[in-house]
Amino acid sequence: MKRYLIALLFCFCLSVQASTPDALFHDANAAYGRNDFKKAAQLYEQLLSDHKSAAVEVYYNLGNAYYKQNDYTNAALNYERALKLNPAGNDIRNNRDIVNQRIEDQIIPVPELFYMQWFNSLRDELSVDAWAFIVFLMLSLCTISWFLYVLSKKIKVRKAGFVNGIIFFILAAFSFLLGYSSYNNTVENNSAIVFVPTIQVKGSPADSGSDLFIIHTGTRVEITDQLNDWVKIRLLNGNEGWVRMKELEII
Amino acid sequence: MRNQFLLIICFFCLVFSGLAEEVKFTARISKKKVAVDEQFELVFTINHIRPSGFIPPFLGDFNVYTDPPAQISGDSEINGKVSYFVAISYVLSCKKVGKFRIAPAKIKAGGVQLNSNALEIEVVKASPVSKKSKDQSDNLQNIDDNVFVRAQLSRSSVSIGEQVTVTYKLYSKYSQLGYDVVNSPSFNGFYSESLAPENKIDNRTEIINGEQYRVVELKKTLLFPQKSGTLEIPQLEVVCSIPQKIANPDPFEEMFNGGYKNVRVTLKSKPVNVVVKPVTTVGKPADYNGAVGQFNLDAKTDLQKLKSGDPLKFTFSISGRGNLRLIETPKLIFPEELEVYDPQVKDDISAAEEGMKGTRSFEFVLIPRVGGNFSLGPFSFSYFDPLRNSYRTITSQKISVQVSGSVGDSPFVKSKGNTINPKEISEIKGIKPYASGFEPIGNTPFFLSPLFYLILLVFPASIVLLLFLRKRKNNRLANHTAYRAKEAGTAAQKRLKKAHILMAAGNKDLFYEEIYRALYGYLSDKLLLPAPSLSRSNIKLLLEKKNVPVETTNRFLEVLDACEFARFAPVASFEMEKTIIEAEAILNATETWLK
Numbered sequence: 001m002k003r004y005l006i007a008l009l010f011c012f013c014l015s016v017q018a019s020t021p022d023a024l025f026h027d028a029n030a031a032y033g034r035n036d037f038k039k040a041a042q043l044y045e046q047l048l049s050d051h052k053s054a055a056v057e058v059y060y061n062l063g064n065a066y067y068k069q070n071d072y073t074n075a076a077l078n079y080e081r082a083l084k085l086n087p088a089g090n091d092i093r094n095n096r097d098i099v100n101q102r103i104e105d106q107i108i109p110v111p112e113l114f115y116m117q118w119f120n121s122l123r124d125e126l127s128v129d130a131w132a133f134i135v136f137l138m139l140s141l142c143t144i145s146w147f148l149y150v151l152s153k154k155i156k157v158r159k160a161g162f163v164n165g166i167i168f169f170i171l172a173a174f175s176f177l178l179g180y181s182s183y184n185n186t187v188e189n190n191s192a193i194v195f196v197p198t199i200q201v202k203g204s205p206a207d208s209g210s211d212l213f214i215i216h217t218g219t220r221v222e223i224t225d226q227l228n229d230w231v232k233i234r235l236l237n238g239n240e241g242w243v244r245m246k247e248l249e250i251i
Numbered sequence: 252m253r254n255q256f257l258l259i260i261c262f263f264c265l266v267f268s269g270l271a272e273e274v275k276f277t278a279r280i281s282k283k284k285v286a287v288d289e290q291f292e293l294v295f296t297i298n299h300i301r302p303s304g305f306i307p308p309f310l311g312d313f314n315v316y317t318d319p320p321a322q323i324s325g326d327s328e329i330n331g332k333v334s335y336f337v338a339i340s341y342v343l344s345c346k347k348v349g350k351f352r353i354a355p356a357k358i359k360a361g362g363v364q365l366n367s368n369a370l371e372i373e374v375v376k377a378s379p380v381s382k383k384s385k386d387q388s389d390n391l392q393n394i395d396d397n398v399f400v401r402a403q404l405s406r407s408s409v410s411i412g413e414q415v416t417v418t419y420k421l422y423s424k425y426s427q428l429g430y431d432v433v434n435s436p437s438f439n440g441f442y443s444e445s446l447a448p449e450n451k452i453d454n455r456t457e458i459i460n461g462e463q464y465r466v467v468e469l470k471k472t473l474l475f476p477q478k479s480g481t482l483e484i485p486q487l488e489v490v491c492s493i494p495q496k497i498a499n500p501d502p503f504e505e506m507f508n509g510g511y512k513n514v515r516v517t518l519k520s521k522p523v524n525v526v527v528k529p530v531t532t533v534g535k536p537a538d539y540n541g542a543v544g545q546f547n548l549d550a551k552t553d554l555q556k557l558k559s560g561d562p563l564k565f566t567f568s569i570s571g572r573g574n575l576r577l578i579e580t581p582k583l584i585f586p587e588e589l590e591v592y593d594p595q596v597k598d599d600i601s602a603a604e605e606g607m608k609g610t611r612s613f614e615f616v617l618i619p620r621v622g623g624n625f626s627l628g629p630f631s632f633s634y635f636d637p638l639r640n641s642y643r644t645i646t647s648q649k650i651s652v653q654v655s656g657s658v659g660d661s662p663f664v665k666s667k668g669n670t671i672n673p674k675e676i677s678e679i680k681g682i683k684p685y686a687s688g689f690e691p692i693g694n695t696p697f698f699l700s701p702l703f704y705l706i707l708l709v710f711p712a713s714i715v716l717l718l719f720l721r722k723r724k725n726n727r728l729a730n731h732t733a734y735r736a737k738e739a740g741t742a743a744q745k746r747l748k749k750a751h752i753l754m755a756a757g758n759k760d761l762f763y764e765e766i767y768r769a770l771y772g773y774l775s776d777k778l779l780l781p782a783p784s785l786s787r788s789n790i791k792l793l794l795e796k797k798n799v800p801v802e803t804t805n806r807f808l809e810v811l812d813a814c815e816f817a818r819f820a821p822v823a824s825f826e827m828e829k830t831i832i833e834a835e836a837i838l839n840a841t842e843t844w845l846k
Binding site for chain 1: 680681682684685686688695696697699703710713714717
C-alpha cells in the first residue's frame with residue numbers, strides 16, 4: 001500500500017513537474033539532444049500552447065528544431081519571434097540569416113542610412129522596458145537638477161542644475177525615442193511570414209487585381225494596411241502589394 | 252634744418268656712387284636672324300635701381316605682340332652680390348626682309364638719363380616649312396614631336412606563363428596637358444592583371460634623344476602569355492588637349508582664355524611585339540597544370556582528432572611568385588571514407604611590377620563517415636621554373652587524422668545527397684539549455700502602458716508641485732510681514748493695556764519693561780526689523796527716512812530713555828502715569844507718520 005502511495009506520489013510529482021514550463025523545456029532539449037527534432041519541436045510547441053508563456057530560448061530552440069527538419073518557414077517564424085523578444089541576440093540573428101539563405105526568395109533589403117543603422121543597433125542593445133527604465137532614470141536626474149536649480153542659493157549649483165536639467169531632458173527624450181522605436185519593432189504585430197508555398201501578390205485587395213509579383217514561403221513581409229481579409233504588405237526591398245491574411249502568419 | 256640738408260646730400264652721394272658702379276641698362280634679342288613673321292623677343296634689363304620714365308625705341312618696323320610690354324622684377328645674384336633688376340620684354344616680329352636697327356631705349360634713373368645699347372637684326376625670307384608651322388591651323392607637326400605615347404615592355408622574350416609588364420607612358424614637353432585614355436586594350440593571348448600606374452601626379456622626366464620630356468604612366472598591366480609565338484601588345488589610344496597660343500586672338504577669347512586654345516589630339520602608341528617561347532616538354536611531369544614561377548607548398552588540417560560526421564578542414568596552399576591566379580584546383584586523392592566537398596579558393600595575392608606573389612589556398616571540407624586513422628597525402632605539386640628552365644615537383648608532408656566513432660553515428664551520413672552545405676551546418680548556433688524566464692505570451696510591455704505614463708507624469712508634476720509650494724511659501728512670508736506691520740499698533744496697544752494693569756498693581760519693573768517692549772516691538776514690526784538690530788542711533792536714522800519729524804522721534808526716544816532710566820532708579824508712581832500717557836501719545840503720533 002505504502003509502495004503504491006509512493007509510486008502514486010512520484011507519478012503525481014512527475015506529472016506536475018513535466019507540466020511546468022521549465023520541465024517541458026528541459027524535456028524538449030533532451031529530445032533535441034537525441035536528434036529527435038520532431039519530438040523536440042512538438043514539445044516546444046506544447047510548452048507554448050499549454051502555458052501561454054514563452055521565453056526567448058523557447059522560440060530560438062524551436063527554430064533550431066524546425067531548421068533541423070528542413071522546415072525553414074517555421075524556423076524563420078520562430079527565429080523572428082525570438083528576435084522580437086531579444087532584438088540584440090547574436091545567435092538568433094545568425095541562425096535567422098542562415099535560414100534566410102535557405103528560403104526561396106532572396107530579398108535584398110533597401111539599405112538604411114548610416115545614422116539609422118546606428119540608431120537601430122543602439123535600440124536593439126536593450127529591451128523595450130529597459131529603455132522605459134532609462135527614460136525614468138534620465139527624467140529623475142533631470143528633475144533633481146531642476147530642483148537644485150530652483151532651490152539652491154549658490155549660483156554655481158544653480159547654473160549646473162539648469163544645464164544638467166536640459167541635458168538630462170534631451171537624453172530622456174532620446175531614450176524615449178529609442179524605446180518607442182523598439183516598441184514599434186518588437187511589440188507591434190505588423191510583421192508576418194509567408195506560410196503558403198507561393199503567393200501571387202495583387203495590385204489591389206481583390207482576386208481580380210493585377211498580378212504584381214510572386215513571393216514564396218518563409219519570406220518576411222511587413223503589413224501596412226488591412227481591408228477585410230486582405231492585407232497590404234511591403235517586402236524588405238520596398239515592393240508593395242495585397243495578399244490574403246490567411247496566407248500569412250503574424251510574427 | 253642744416254642737418255637734414257646734409258643728410259640729403261649724403262644720400263645723393265651714396266646713390267650716385269652706387270649708380271656709377273653698378274647700374275647697367277642693356278638690351279638684347281633672342282635671335283639675331285629671324286624669318287619674316289617669326290616671333291622673337293626683345294628684352295631690356297636694368298639692374299640695381301627702380302627705373303622711371305622708360306622710353307622705348309621706335310619699333311615701327313615691327314609687329315608688337317606685347318603692348319604694354321611684360322615687366323618682370325626680382326633679385327638676381329651675381330658674384331655673391333644680390334642685386335635688384337627689372338626686365339622689360341617685347342615679343343616682336345618683322346614684316347619685311349632686310350636688316351633693321353633697334354635704337355637704344357632711354358630710361359631715367361636717379362635724375363640721370365641712361366641709354367641702352369643699340370641692336371641689329373637681320374630678317375630673311377621665311378622658308379616654306381616655318382611658314383607652314385606658323386599657320387595657326389596646323390601646329391600638329393610640332394605636336395607630334397612634343398607629345399607621344401609609348402608602350403614599354405619589361406622584357407621582350409618570355410616563356411609561356413612567365414610574367415611581363417607592359418607600361419604605357421605619355422611623353423610630353425608641355426607643362427599643362429590634359430589627357431584621357433580612350434580605349435582599354437584587350438590583351439589577346441594573355442592573362443592580364445592591371446596594376447596601379449605609378450607617379451600619376453608626380454611628374455617625372457626622362458631624356459630621349461637629348462630632349463627632356465615629362466612622363467606620365469597611363470596604364471600598367473601585368474601579362475602572362477598563354478600561348479607561344481610572337482604576340483602583339485595592342486595600342487593604347489589617348490586623347491590629349493594641348494594649350495596652343497592663337498596668333499590673332501579674338502579680344503573676347505583673349506580675355507577669357509588668355510589667348511590660348513586647347514587643341515585635341517588623338518595619340519596612339521606604336522604596336523610592340525613580345526616573343527613567347529614554348530615551355531619545354533622535356534621532363535614534363537604528368538600532373539603539370541601550367542604553373543610557372545617559384546613556389547612552396549603547405550598542407551594542413553584544422554584538427555588532428557575528431558568524431559566521425561564532424562567536418563574537417565583541409566587546406567592546401569601554394570605560395571610564392573608566379574602566375575598564382577592561374578593555378579587551378581589540384582586533383583587530390585583523399586581516402587575513400589572521407590566525403591569531399593568542392594574546395595573554396597582563397598587568395599592572398601598581391602600584384603606588383605615584378606610579378607604576382609602571395610598565396611592561393613584551397614580549403615577542402617572533409618567529413619569522415621567512419622572512425623579510424625586516416626592519412627592525407629603526401630600530395631605533390633609541379634611547376635615550371637623559368638629561372639632554372641626546368642620542371643620542379645614539390646611534395647607536402649603526410650598528415651594523419653584520428654577519427655573516433657563508427658558507421659551510423661553521424662547524422663550527416665544520412666543526409667548524403669542532400670543539398671546541405673557543411674559550411675552552413677558549422678555556422679548554425681546550437682540550442683540554449685536554459686530559459687531566461689517565462690513570460691505570458693502577448694504580455695504587453697511596461698513601456699507605453701498606463702502606469703508608464705503615470706510615472707512619466709510624476710516628474711513634471713513634482714517640478715510643478717515644487718514651484719507651487721515655493722510660491723505659496725513666499726506668499727505667506729510676504730503676507731506675514733505685511734500683517735505684522737499692519738498689526739503693529741494693535742500689538743503695542745495690547746502691551747500698554749497690560750502696562751496699565753501692572754501700574755495698578757504697582758509692579759514698577761514689569762510696567763516699564765512692558766512699555767519699553769511696546770515701543771520697541773512697535774518699531775520692529777513697523778520697520779520689519781528684528782528688535783536687537785534697533786539701537787538709539789539706528790532708530791533716529793530709520794524714522795528720519797520714513798519722514799517722521801525729528802520732534803516726534805525725540806519724544807519717542809525720551810520715553811524709551813525714561814523707561815530704561817526707571818528700571819534702575821526709583822520713580823514715583825505719578826511718573827508711571829505720566830510715562831504711560833506719553834507712550835500712548837507718542838505711539839499715536841508715530842502711527843500717523845508710519846501709516
